[in-house]
Amino acid sequence: MSATSGSGATEDALKIVEDATCTFCGCVCDDIELHVQKHTIVQAKRACVLGTAWFLNHEVEDVPSCRIEGRPASVEEGIERAAEILYEARYPLIYGLSDTTCESQRVAVSIADWIGANLDTTTSVCHGPSGMAFQGVGEVTCSLGEVRNRADLIIFWGSNPAESHPRHFTRYSLMPTGMFVPGGRKERTCVVIDVRKTKSARAADLFIPIRPRKDFEALWTLRALAADIEVDAEQVERETGQPLAIWQDLMDRMKAARFGVIFFGMGLTMTRGKHANSEALLALTRDMNRHTRFVCKPNRGHGNVTGADNVVSWRTGFPFGVNLGRGYPRFNPGEYTASDVLANREADAAMIIASDPMANFSEPARRHLQSIPYVALDPKETPTTRAATVAFTVATYGINVAGTAYRMDDVPIPLRPAFESPHPSDYEILRGIEKRVQQWYAAGRRPGGDGHR
Amino acid sequence: MSEETFILIPGRTSDQGCGISEGKYARRYSDAITAVQMNAQDMERLGLSEGQPVRIRSEHGSVVLPLQAARADELPQGLLFMAYGEYSSRLMGGETHGSGMPTSKGIDVTIEAAEADEVDTGRIA
Ligand code: SF4
Numbered sequence: 326m327s328a329t330s331g332s333g334a335t336e337d338a339l340k341i342v343e344d345a346t347c348t349f350c351g352c353v354c355d356d357i358e359l360h361v362q363k364h365t366i367v368q369a370k371r372a373c374v375l376g377t378a379w380f381l382n383h384e385v386e387d388v389p390s391c392r393i394e395g396r397p398a399s400v401e402e403g404i405e406r407a408a409e410i411l412y413e414a415r416y417p418l419i420y421g422l423s424d425t426t427c428e429s430q431r432v433a434v435s436i437a438d439w440i441g442a443n444l445d446t447t448t449s450v451c452h453g454p455s456g457m458a459f460q461g462v463g464e465v466t467c468s469l470g471e472v473r474n475r476a477d478l479i480i481f482w483g484s485n486p487a488e489s490h491p492r493h494f495t496r497y498s499l500m501p502t503g504m505f506v507p508g509g510r511k512e513r514t515c516v517v518i519d520v521r522k523t524k525s526a527r528a529a530d531l532f533i534p535i536r537p538r539k540d541f542e543a544l545w546t547l548r549a550l551a552a553d554i555e556v557d558a559e560q561v562e563r564e565t566g567q568p569l570a571i572w573q574d575l576m577d578r579m580k581a582a583r584f585g586v587i588f589f590g591m592g593l594t595m596t597r598g599k600h601a602n603s604e605a606l607l608a609l610t611r612d613m614n615r616h617t618r619f620v621c622k623p624n625r626g627h628g629n630v631t632g633a634d635n636v637v638s639w640r641t642g643f644p645f646g647v648n649l650g651r652g653y654p655r656f657n658p659g660e661y662t663a664s665d666v667l668a669n670r671e672a673d674a675a676m677i678i679a680s681d682p683m684a685n686f687s688e689p690a691r692r693h694l695q696s697i698p699y700v701a702l703d704p705k706e707t708p709t710t711r712a713a714t715v716a717f718t719v720a721t722y723g724i725n726v727a728g729t730a731y732r733m734d735d736v737p738i739p740l741r742p743a744f745e746s747p748h749p750s751d752y753e754i755l756r757g758i759e760k761r762v763q764q765w766y767a768a769g770r771r772p773g774g775d776g777h778r
Numbered sequence: 779m780s781e782e783t784f785i786l787i788p789g790r791t792s793d794q795g796c797g798i799s800e801g802k803y804a805r806r807y808s809d810a811i812t813a814v815q816m817n818a819q820d821m822e823r824l825g826l827s828e829g830q831p832v833r834i835r836s837e838h839g840s841v842v843l844p845l846q847a848a849r850a851d852e853l854p855q856g857l858l859f860m861a862y863g864e865y866s867s868r869l870m871g872g873e874t875h876g877s878g879m880p881t882s883k884g885i886d887v888t889i890e891a892a893e894a895d896e897v898d899t900g901r902i903a
Binding site: 349350374375378379381382383445449450453454457485488489491520521522523534537538591592594595596597599600626645646658659661662663664665668669681684685686687688689690691705706707708 | 785787789790791792795796797799800801802803838839851852853854857859862863864867868870871872873874875876877878879880881882883884
């Protein structure tokens, strides 16, 4: 719902957008009140520090909507060149997608299907290992609304929401009064387990510092304690950095909880052990249901990374790291994930949508990306857009573009844009590329040059 | 000072998060991704002061960045912390151990004092 204050809605009048959605982080807060003056958001009520920076810094960029090899070009030329690059490639990679709408993600999957591309999202470098673990163990989970209304023991493991998801505590987990926790914060116990005493640890009732790279050992200690299996106290302390009594105390609290939840972060997935760490945590959560109600949830980072998992799953059967080169989907993290496809120098062209692998990937992956033709779509200038063959400056989802984003608990939320951008949306660019590719296909031209694939 | 072994934990920070929205070529982001935090006792033990450039070397690359004392008891001894970004990525390897995820936290590094004119200021693109 949006309303315009004052009489006579001139261009300069203050526009108020109610219930706007912030897509900066996986909390996807949809209660923001935006005050908009022409092409600038001047105030974002209820947004946190990250959300405020997000809303107040997405004014219209005075840059060309398209650049080809660094030179300004028309969007049509850009679409033609981008389609050509992708269609001619023998092993194209389509990657990114966590900071755009589900509607755009859907088109990107279609393009990947038409051209037989390798498709991956930023999930592979955030909770991809957890995605693998879900398949192995399953996920005992719930919505954030249930956490808000029921959870009396809240554990954060390898996750620092105070800095990464600032409204997590107040909106969903720690602070709210809930239907079954009417006392709010004072009826909830918060435990933080991490290698450093983060800002989140300061908000906790109990902080358990563990040795770096020992999450797996700590989680299996808890699994043993959940099953009343005797463990070697000396070894536990040596491995985890904490005496057995600390872990036993935590287990006692976990068993005594009415509704426990573990939110886990990249402290698990990015550290040695990766999917084995996530598996251990999911298995622990499952074990705890023999004693009480217990759930877990990865704290997802980017605004619509959860949407990317959902859309790629609907369309291919797998959440990320999918290869469509044979005309049907194959899933294999470690092979079809972007970091590997690039570091192993397999991709010969790429399209990067709303992400910045040139800044975030390993040196061998970056070097390879820089050596192949690629297309980049982003609202802002980044190391990835700067080195792209074709770079599109696109409108920002949620600020200029309507559509759908998924909150970290798989709840779809509509976006309510604040003002129009002169730049096209990535949806429009992707649709343009898809149409071109479909035309070539219909005309008998096959992707990959002369039918190598 | 001889080479010392540490474990590097790159992670998110408020400044780095806000910096992404302000722009990756704006000051806040650049400042956020170039500071390396160390426990104050480690700094004292090694005779390193605030702002001292240090060379951080992993199996995969090296960067020279200014040192910052970690806040109070935030960081235990033996750990380094820095915000995710181009510089932390340079210390990561390409191997994902069949997971798609390079080891991006808990990286073994060595550090040694470096000169002010060696500090990495160049960005990737
Ligand atoms: S918590 Fe996340 S989604 Fe909510 S306002 Fe802050 S940045 Fe935006």
